[in-house]
Every structure is written in C-alpha cells, then in structure tokens.
Amino acid sequence: MTTVHRLLDEAFAGIPLTPEVADLKEEIRAGLLDRAAELEAGGVGSEEAARRAVAELGDVRALVDEVADGGTPAPSASTASRSTRVDWSAAHELHTLHKVRPRPGFVVAVVLASLVAAGGIVAYALVAAFGDGAVLVPVLLAVVVGPAIGWILGSSLAQETTSNHPVPRRRAVAWGAACALTVGGAGVLLAGLPLWADQTPAVWVTGGLLTVMGVALFTWVGVTQTNRRKAWARELGEAAARDDRFSRDPAAAARFGMYTAVIWVSAAVVAGVVGMAWSWRWSWLPFVAGWIAMMLLLATMLFGKEKQD
Amino acid sequence: MTQPPVPTDDAFAADLLRGHTETIVLGSLRSGDRYGFEIYKAIRDATGGRHEIKEATLYATYRRLVKDGLVEAYWGDESQGGRRKYYRLTDAGRAVYRTNVAAWVATRDAIDALLDTRSPAPTQSSQKGQSR
Numbered sequence: 001m002t003t004v005h006r007l008l009d010e011a012f013a014g015i016p017l018t019p020e021v022a023d024l025k026e027e028i029r030a031g032l033l034d035r036a037a038e039l040e041a042g043g044v045g046s047e048e049a050a051r052r053a054v055a056e057l058g059d060v061r062a063l064v065d066e067v068a069d070g071g072t073p074a075p076s077a078s079t080a081s082r083s084t085r086v087d088w089s090a091a092h093e094l095h096t097l098h099k100v101r102p103r104p105g106f107v108v109a110v111v112l113a114s115l116v117a118a119g120g121i122v123a124y125a126l127v128a129a130f131g132d133g134a135v136l137v138p139v140l141l142a143v144v145v146g147p148a149i150g151w152i153l154g155s156s157l158a159q160e161t162t163s164n165h166p167v168p169r170r171r172a173v174a175w176g177a178a179c180a181l182t183v184g185g186a187g188v189l190l191a192g193l194p195l196w197a198d199q200t201p202a203v204w205v206t207g208g209l210l211t212v213m214g215v216a217l218f219t220w221v222g223v224t225q226t227n228r229r230k231a232w233a234r235e236l237g238e239a240a241a242r243d244d245r246f247s248r249d250p251a252a253a254a255r256f257g258m259y260t261a262v263i264w265v266s267a268a269v270v271a272g273v274v275g276m277a278w279s280w281r282w283s284w285l286p287f288v289a290g291w292i293a294m295m296l297l298l299a300t301m302l303f304g305k306e307k308q309d
Numbered sequence: 310m311t312q313p314p315v316p317t318d319d320a321f322a323a324d325l326l327r328g329h330t331e332t333i334v335l336g337s338l339r340s341g342d343r344y345g346f347e348i349y350k351a352i353r354d355a356t357g358g359r360h361e362i363k364e365a366t367l368y369a370t371y372r373r374l375v376k377d378g379l380v381e382a383y384w385g386d387e388s389q390g391g392r393r394k395y396y397r398l399t400d401a402g403r404a405v406y407r408t409n410v411a412a413w414v415a416t417r418d419a420i421d422a423l424l425d426t427r428s429p430a431p432t433q434s435s436q437k438g439q440s441r
Contacts, residue, residue, distance in 0.1 A: 024368060027345055027394045031364055034346040058365030066369050165404030226399035231377035 003050035004032045011060045020067050028057065094232050100162045106155065113148045120145035124187065135203055138191035142207075146184020150176040163233035171221060178217035185210025245302055256301050263290045263297070323360050330362055330370050331379075332413065335398060335406040338380060344393040345371060371396060379405055 012025050032053045039049035124141045131137060154176020157167040167175065185207050192204025229237070246253035267290030275283035326333075337343060337351045345367060353361045374380040379402035385395045398406070 023394075024372075026392070027368065028364075030344070030393045031346040031349070031368075035364075056364065058363035060365060063365045063369050067372060160404070165401040167400055168403055171400065226381060226397070226401075227378040228400035228404070229378060230401065231379070234378050 003047055004029070004036055004053065007050060007054040008032060011054065011057075012064070015064055015068075018068065021064060024064065024067050028060070032057070091236055094236060095162065098162055098230065098232055100160050102159065102161075106159060110152055110156065113152045117145050117148040117152070120148065128190075135191050135200065139188050139203060142184050142187025142191065145187060146180040146182075149183045150178070150180025153179040163230055165228045165230060167228060171225075174217060174221045178214050178221055181210050181214030181217060183214075185212075185214050252301060256297065259297055259301075260294055263293050266290070319360070326356070326360050327362060327366065329409075329413070330366060331374060332406060332409040333362070334367065334370055334374065334396075335379060335402050335409070338396055338398040338402070339406065342395045342397045344385070344395050346393075348396070374402065378402075 008025065008029055012021070015021055017025075032050070035053040035056065036046075036049040039052055040046060044052065120141045124138055124145065127137050127141070154172045157175050158169060158172035160166040166172075187207070189204055189207030189211055192200070192207050227234075241247050246256070267286040270286040271283045274286060333352060334348055337348050343351070345364070349361070349364055349367055352367075371380070371382065374396075375382050379399060381397045381399055383395055383397070385393050
C-alpha cells in the first residue's frame with residue numbers, strides 16, 4: 001500500500017498544499033486505498049493494484065486546478081456574486097429571476113389559522129382575567145391554539161420560497177408538532193398555575209409533560225436541521241457578509257461585544273439600585289436606556305464613518 | 310414490428326450519464342450518508358459495471374455540491390483503514406434532487422415520444438395513431 005501514498009505524492013508534487021488541496025488529497029487517498037484493496041481482493045498484485053487505482057482516477061491536475069480556483073462557476077452564479085462588493089442591481093435581478101410566489105391556497109389557510117390562533121389567545125387572556133376560574137376552558141383553548149400555530153409553522157416550512165428550498169414533508173411535520181406541543185403544553189401548564197380557582201395537579205403535570213416533549217422535539221429537529229437556502233441566496237449572502245464592517249474588522253465586532261456586555265450589566269445594576277432605593281415599578285427604565293444605548297452604539301460602530309488608520 | 314438490436318454507443322451513453330452526475334450523486338445520498346468511493350461504487354454497480362463516472366469527476370462534483378449547499382461534508386473517524394470523508398444530503402439538496410428528477414422524467418418521456426422508442430407498446434401507439 002505504500003505505493004499508493006508515493007503515487008499520490010507524485011500526483012500532488014509542486015502543488016501548493018492549501019487547506020482545500022490537502023482536504024482533497026486526503027479524500028483521494030482514502031478512495032485510492034479502497035480501490036486498491038478492491039483490486040487486490042480480485043487477485044491483482046499490490047503494486048499493480050496501486051498503479052491501476054491511480055491511473056483510473058482520471059485527470060488529477062484538472063481537478064486540483066478546479067479546487068484551487070474555488071471551483072468552476074455554477075451555471076446560476078452571476079459574476080456579481082463573485083466580486084467582493086455586492087452589486088445591488090445584480091442582486092435584485094437574481095431575486096426576480098428566482099422569485100417564487102406564495103401559493104394562494106396556502107396564504108388563505110395561514111390567514112385562517114392565524115385568526116384561530118389569535119382568537120384563541122385573546123379568549124385565553126380574557127378567561128384568565130375575568131373567568132370564573134374553571135380550568136377546562138383554558139385547557140381547551142390551549143389545545144386549539146397550539147396545533148393552529150404548529151400548523152402555521154409546519155406548513156410555512158414546507159413551502160418553497162424565493163430564497164429557501166422547501167423543508168421535506170416529514171421534517172416540516174416534526175417542526176409543526178414540536179411547536180404545537182410546546183405552545184399547547186405551555187397553555188395547559190399556565191392553566192395549572194395557582195392563578196386559577198380549581199387547579200388540579202393533573203393539569204400542570206400534563207402541561208409540563210407536553211412542553212418538555214415539545215422542547216425535546218424542537219431540540220432534535222433543530223440539531224439535525226440542514227441547509228435549505230438556495231445556492232444563489234447563499235452566494236449573495238456570502239458576498240454581502242464580506243461587505244459589512246464587523247466581518248472585515250473582527251476587532252470592532254469584539255469591541256462592540258464588550259461595550260454591549262458593559263451596557264447590560266450596568267443596566268441590571270442600576271435597575272437593582274432603582275428598585276431598592278426608589279420603586280420596583282420603575283426599575284425597568286434602565287433596561288430601556290440600555291437598549292437605546294446599545295442600538296446607538298451599533299449604528300455608529302457598524303454603519304458610522306470609518307476611522308482612517 | 311421488431312426492432313433491430315441496437316448497438317450501444319458507449320461514448321454516447323457515458324456522456325448522457327455524465328450529464329446527470331450531480332443528480333445521481335444527490336440520489337445516491339438519499340438513503341444515508343456515504344463516502345466518496347462508496348458513491349463511485351454505487352454508480353458503477355448500478356450500470357452493471359459497463360459505465361463509470363471517473364472518480365476525479367466525482368470529487369469535483371462533491372465540491373460543487375458542497376459549495377452550493379446541496380450536500381454537507383464531514384470527516385468520519387474510522388478505526389479500520391484511513392479516515393473517510395462522508396457526504397450528507399441537505400434539505401436544499403433533497404429539493405434540488407426532486408426538481409431534477411421531475412425534469413428528467415418529463416424530458417425522458419418527451420424524448421421517448423420523439424424517438425418513438427415505445428412503439429412496441431400497443432396501447433400507446435394505437436392512441437397516438439388515433440390522435441394524429
């Protein structure tokens with residue numbers, strides 16, 4: 001098998017070993033070893049097997065050239081997305097080219113589901129505020145609102161949009177179920193709080209269980225979720241990302257992070273002081289001030305005039 | 310009418326196959342993650358060993374697919390042999406696969422109709438005869 005490694009080194013001789021090229025070389029190495037082992041199992045001698053495996057590979061030079069260039073341009077790739085700056089007219093053109101209109105039936109169904117969900121939430125709040133404390137009504141509402149919102153999420157994910165491919169049906173169903181379980185479970189759980197007159201442990205146990213199941217399902221689909229952004233949108237996003245100041249100057253981004261931490265810690269301290277010394281009723285004010293300060297800071301640091309070094 | 314035995318032009322067939330390399334790779338990843346040589350072997354075996362897509366072509370294809378976000382690559386750690394680079398189909402890849410297959414089926418039907426390769430089938434040819 002040493003011949004495989006030697007022949008591979010020969011094939012890659014004189015090519016600068018960038019991370020991409022090194023990655024390709026290791027992948028080819030694994031493939032060659034597999035192929036040589038296969039040939040040897042068929043009765044070919046070790047040397048000959050290695051030589052034949054390398055010969056069968058095809059044109060390695062052309063492949064390396066392609067990898068070193070960052071690949072041949074995909075058919076849909078525009079020249080604009082290749083440059084470092086985003087050409088907005090080209091971006092717009094790409095957008096119109098790939099435009100996907102929402103299906104009318106889907107829009108109608110989502111509006112209906114939203115109405116059901118909104119109505120359910122309002123009714124839930126009203127029952128919580130003025131109801132006679134019966135637990136059955138909020139539980140029923142939660143059971144309606146949860147699936148409605150879950151359906152909106154699941155069916156939206158299953159739609160193809162201008163920049164996203166549709167999520168496969170089963171995964172979309174999982175997202176919807178996770179959402180329905182979490183929202184419905186939370187609704188049931190809240191109905192089990194001492195806020196209501198006739199509370200039973202069964203209610204909050206069920207609610208808690210549903211919520212935990214929903215969160216677990218969310219975690220699973222979230223962890224296993226893969227890319228669904230279309231290629232043109234990804235390229236455009238990458239080009240745009242290279243264009244903003246925090247990507248060009250990571251030090252500025254780090255500075256912004258530290259300022260933000262200082263702002264929020266200060267806001268929390270001031271809120272505590274205000275609450276204890278004066279009134280807890282107004283203790284949220286420092287957080288608003290902190291948010292304003294952070295946004296102004298973000299505006300100046302991300303979009304403000306650049307300092308000349 | 311019986312058709313004469315068609316001499317298969319290997320270069321032509323290989324060209325046709327190569328034109329669908331990306332879709333074929335996406336399709337072979339549908340059942341689960343695979344490494345490069347596994348995909349190569351699957352293609353070779355599916356064509357009965359008569360055709361193959363060169364490994365170099367496949368490696369270039371993998372990179373293009375990764376770049377477009379249609380597959381994700383990761384290095385597995387294996388005890389036997391060397392480490393292998395695995396490919397995993399993304400949701401975007403799945404969607405593109407489905408679109409491409411739909412396009413292929415439509416094209417294949419159109420070409421079949423144009424080249425009249427389905428003439429032995431009695432129902433279709435009689436139907437066509439009526440419509441004409």
